[in-house]
Structure formats: structure tokens, C-alpha cells
Amino acid sequence: MYPENYRYTKEHEWVQLEGDIGTVGITFHAQKELGDIVYADLPKPGTLVERGKAMGSVESVKAVSEIYSPVSGQVVEVNETLAAAPEKLNQDPHGEAWLVKIKVSAPSEIDGLLSAADYQSYVGAE
Amino acid sequence: MIDFGGWEMPLQYSGIVEEHGAVRRRVGLFDVSHMGKIEIDGSEAAALVNHATTNDVSRLNAGQAQYSAMLYAHGGLVDDILVHKLADDRFFLCVNAANQGKDYAHLLEGGLGAHNRFKARIENAGARYAQLAIQGPRALDTLQKLASVPLAQIRYYWFVDGEVSGARARIARTGYTGEDGFEIYIAPEEAPRVWEEILAAGAEFGIGPCGLGARNTLRLEAKMALYGHEIHASVTPWEADLGWIVKLDKGDFIGKDALIRQRQRGVTRKLTGFEMRGRGIARDGYEVYVDGLPAGWVTSGSPSPTLNKNIGLCYLPAAQARIGQAISILVRGQLVDAVTVPTPFYKRVS
Numbered sequence: 001m002y003p004e005n006y007r008y009t010k011e012h013e014w015v016q017l018e019g020d021i022g023t024v025g026i027t028f029h030a031q032k033e034l035g036d037i038v039y040a041d042l043p044k045p046g047t048l049v050e051r052g053k054a055m056g057s058v059e060s061v062k063a064v065s066e067i068y069s070p071v072s073g074q075v076v077e078v079n080e081t082l083a084a085a086p087e088k089l090n091q092d093p094h095g096e097a098w099l100v101k102i103k104v105s106a107p108s109e110i111d112g113l114l115s116a117a118d119y120q121s122y123v124g125a126e
Numbered sequence: 127m128i129d130f131g132g133w134e135m136p137l138q139y140s141g142i143v144e145e146h147g148a149v150r151r152r153v154g155l156f157d158v159s160h161m162g163k164i165e166i167d168g169s170e171a172a173a174l175v176n177h178a179t180t181n182d183v184s185r186l187n188a189g190q191a192q193y194s195a196m197l198y199a200h201g202g203l204v205d206d207i208l209v210h211k212l213a214d215d216r217f218f219l220c221v222n223a224a225n226q227g228k229d230y231a232h233l234l235e236g237g238l239g240a241h242n243r244f245k246a247r248i249e250n251a252g253a254r255y256a257q258l259a260i261q262g263p264r265a266l267d268t269l270q271k272l273a274s275v276p277l278a279q280i281r282y283y284w285f286v287d288g289e290v291s292g293a294r295a296r297i298a299r300t301g302y303t304g305e306d307g308f309e310i311y312i313a314p315e316e317a318p319r320v321w322e323e324i325l326a327a328g329a330e331f332g333i334g335p336c337g338l339g340a341r342n343t344l345r346l347e348a349k350m351a352l353y354g355h356e357i358h359a360s361v362t363p364w365e366a367d368l369g370w371i372v373k374l375d376k377g378d379f380i381g382k383d384a385l386i387r388q389r390q391r392g393v394t395r396k397l398t399g400f401e402m403r404g405r406g407i408a409r410d411g412y413e414v415y416v417d418g419l420p421a422g423w424v425t426s427g428s429p430s431p432t433l434n435k436n437i438g439l440c441y442l443p444a445a446q447a448r449i450g451q452a453i454s455i456l457v458r459g460q461l462v463d464a465v466t467v468p469t470p471f472y473k474r475v476s
Contacts, residue, residue, distance in 0.1 A: 035137075061142045061339065061428060061429050061431065062342075062428075063409075064407070
């Protein structure tokens with residue numbers, strides 16, 4: 001369910017670090033709790049984000065939920081396809097529906113995040 | 127699962143949009159057993175109900191249901207309710223889950239009074255009934271397979287006592303979705319079996335179980351009020367666009383004087399429908415601005431799965447509560463354009 005090479009937050013984001021670029025998304029558990037997602041409000045490229053601080057929001061039919069950045073750095077790319085097809089966040093939250101790519105300023109922050117196994121046990125059986 | 131008025135209830139089964147679509151196009155099944163039930167009987171039961179509610183029960187025949195409200199003396203809403211007339215001396219009230227205790231106390235103290243001014247008995251009967259709602263264009267076809275009575279003969283807002291799957295059932299052609307459908311009241315111990323049998327009977331029509339999420343989006347499209355949102359103790363029926371359930375000509379009832387005074391003074395705010403023009407969804411409690419100034423608040427807001435728009439209801443000053451009024455909604459610190467529109471947002475073609 002949860003890719004081994006990602007790291008996870010208790011706020012239900014994931015990050016995949018390749019070099020100094022972290023790709024960020026929401027977890028399968030997050031999309032399931034939110035239900036039908038209708039909007040993703042994402043930061044613009046160039047925005048400085050800070051670990052643990054809100055950087056955007058995801059809105060479903062029933063509720064709006066903040067997205068907290070799992071790492072500090074600068075947004076370098078935003079997944080523009082989500083504006084027209086937010087339902088991809090329900091369909092493929094760990095893949096095609098990534099949210100942003102962040103140029104990470106403190107790669108060691110990754111070590112403080114949950115492993116796939118720890119996140120899985122945190123959210124429990126699904 | 128979420129806590130709703132002390133009841134553990136599913137917000138969704140397959141997903142709100144899917145469930146919503148099932149009810150609009152096919153048929154959906156809801157467990158609404160959380161709804162409170164109050165029974166009133168006695169030779170002056172009708173007089174008591176008429177004194178405690180805004181609509182006129184003297185217009186009801188046995189077997190007929192009526193949407194109504196209970197008010198405080200100051201005119202604010204205690205609750206919105208469904209009154210079912212079982213007989214001249216027997217009434218069955220379906221009330222909001224979280225309000226059952228409050229409604230019961232209101233009937234007892236405000237209606238019956240310290241001096242038992244009416245010969246009637248009031249009973250909190252919620253524990254004796256489970257309630258299932260079968261809603262959608264194929265609701266009749268689904269339920270008819272299990273019902274002992276011809277459902278097509280039950281008119282909208284009428285009910286009969288019969289059987290569903292061999293279980294004694296009060297079968298009412300009522301609902302909270304804006305679609306045709308039925309609500310059945312059965313013994314709680316029969317409910318799990320009847321639930322499964324309805325799902326099986328509806329399988330050929332594409333039935334699906336529906337949760338509170340779809341119940342909310344469906345009722346909002348049909349502009350049906352939700353207690354705690356459109357209506358509560360500090361709004362009156364005039365403000366909530368519920369004047370149609372107030373019968374001032376029926377004699378005295380609790381809150382009547384306050385309603386007359388408010389009408390004479392003028393009603394200063396009104397419940398109004400809107401749709402978002404800008405990108406954003408209005409949610410309950412968001413502020414509404416007109417010409418850059420705070421003017422009201424959102425009572426309910428959501429994407430509308432049927433209309434594919436973001437819709438909502440809000441209170442606005444009476445002067446601005448007109449169709450086509452440009453407004454804006456404060457969505458997480460940003461004003462987003464919206465415009466007031468006619469309601470209901472959705473009306474079935476029957």
C-alpha cells in the first residue's frame with residue numbers, strides 16, 4: 001500500500017526524495033478520509049515552504065483539509081493537472097496525483113519522518 | 127463513522143458523489159434511526175400539537191403527515207418536525223436526533239404546561255423505532271417488492287401502517303432528498319434484516335447504501351433546512367423562509383405573538399441561496415460580504431454533485447436578499463465572488 005521509498009507525516013503527506021528534490025503528495029489514507037476531492041489549492045512555484053507549516057489545502061465534497069509541508073525548501077514545480085482533474089487525488093494519490101516538487105533546504109529533515117511501515121501502523125488496518 | 131448527536135453513523139459508504147447520484151438517478155437506502163420520535167395521544171392531543179407547533183394539524187386527515195416547527199415564545203425555532211396524524215387523538219412526531227430531549231421538554235412544559243391544560247400524554251418513543259429511508263426514482267419499485275400494501279396509492283406526505291418483509295412498518299411517502307421515496311418506521315430488532323432485504327430487492331435497480339454526507343448534499347440541493355444550520359433558536363420561520371408552515375389563522379400557538387410583532391416591525395434578514403462564481407467552496411459559518419462589508423453568514427455550503435456547481439445558503443439583510451445580488455464569501459482569508467440564485471437549486475421533474 002505505502003511505497004517503501006517514501007517518508008510520511010502524521011498529517012498524512014508523503015515525500016519522495018531524489019537528490020535535493022522532494023516530491024510531495026497526500027496519502028491513500030488521507031484521500032480515503034476526505035472522500036471525493038474537488039479542489040487542490042497549491043502554492044505557486046517559487047514559494048518558500050517550511051516543514052510542518054500549511055502550504056495549501058485539499059477540499060472534498062464534505063470538508064477542507066490543510067496540506068502541511070513535510071520538508072522545508074522552495075517549491076519548484078506544481079502538478080498543474082490537478083486543477084482540471086482533482087479526482088486523480090482519489091485515484092492515484094501516491095503516483096500521478098503528486099502535489100508539488102520542493103527543492104529541499106535541509107535534507108536531514110527526512111530522517112524525522114515516518115517510514116512506510118510506521119505510517120501503516122499509525123493509520124491502522126484499512 | 128462520525129458522532130452525530132450521540133449516534134455513531136457512517137458519513138459515507140461508497141462515496142458522497144456516488145451515493146448522491148444513486149438517489150438522483152436510481153435509489154438509495156439510508157439508516158436514519160437516529161431521528162427522534164415522540165408520540166402524543168389523548169382526547170386533546172390535536173389541541174396540544176396545534177398549540178406547540180406552527181402548522182395547522184386540524185387540516186390533517188388520519189394518515190397524513192405535515193412539515194411543521196416548534197417555536198420558543200420569542201419566535202426562534204426549537205426544531206423543525208414532521209407531524210403524522212394517526213387518528214383524531216393520536217399523533218406521531220419525527221424530530222431531529224439531537225433535539226429529541228429538548229423537544230420532549232418543550233412539549234411537556236410549553237405545550238402541556240404545569241397545569242396539564244390539555245388532556246393528552248406525551249411519550250419519548252425514539253427507542254421503539256428504527257427508521258429507514260428509501261429514496262430515488264426507483265424507490266417505489268424497490269420497496270413494493272417487500273411491502274404488503276400498494277405503495278403507488280400512498281400520496282406524497284401520506285402514510286399507511288402495513289408490513290415490509292413481514293415486519294410491521296409505518297410506511298410514509300416522505301423524505302429529505304428532493305426525490306420521490308419512502309421512510310419506514312419499524313421495530314429496531316427487525317432493522318438489520320429489513321435493511322439487507324431492501325438492498326437485495328433494490329439490487330436490480332442499482333440501489334446503494336447512503337450516509338450522512340449524501341443526505342446533506344441531497345437536502346441542500348432541494349433547499350431543505352437543517353437544524354443547527356439554517357434554523358436554530360435565534361432565527362424565526364419568517365427569516366428561514368418557512369413562512370409557509372406558519373398558520374396564523376389557526377388560533378394561539380407558542381411563538382405566535384412574537385412572529386406577529388416581527389412581521390409588523392419588518393423582517394430584517396432572510397435565508398437566501400447562492401452559487402459560487404469564483405473558485406472556492408463556501409462552508410457553514412463562512413462570512414458573507416456585500417459591497418465589501420460583512421453582511422451575513424453561510425448556513426450550509428457544498429459542491430452540488432447534480433449541478434456541478436458550488437452552492438450554499440446564507441443569511442443576508444432583507445434588502446440584499448434578492449435574486450442576482452452580487453455577494454462574496456470569505457473563504458480562508460480571501461473573498462470569492464458569488465451570486466444569489468433562486469431556490470431550490472434542484473427540483474425533480476415528476
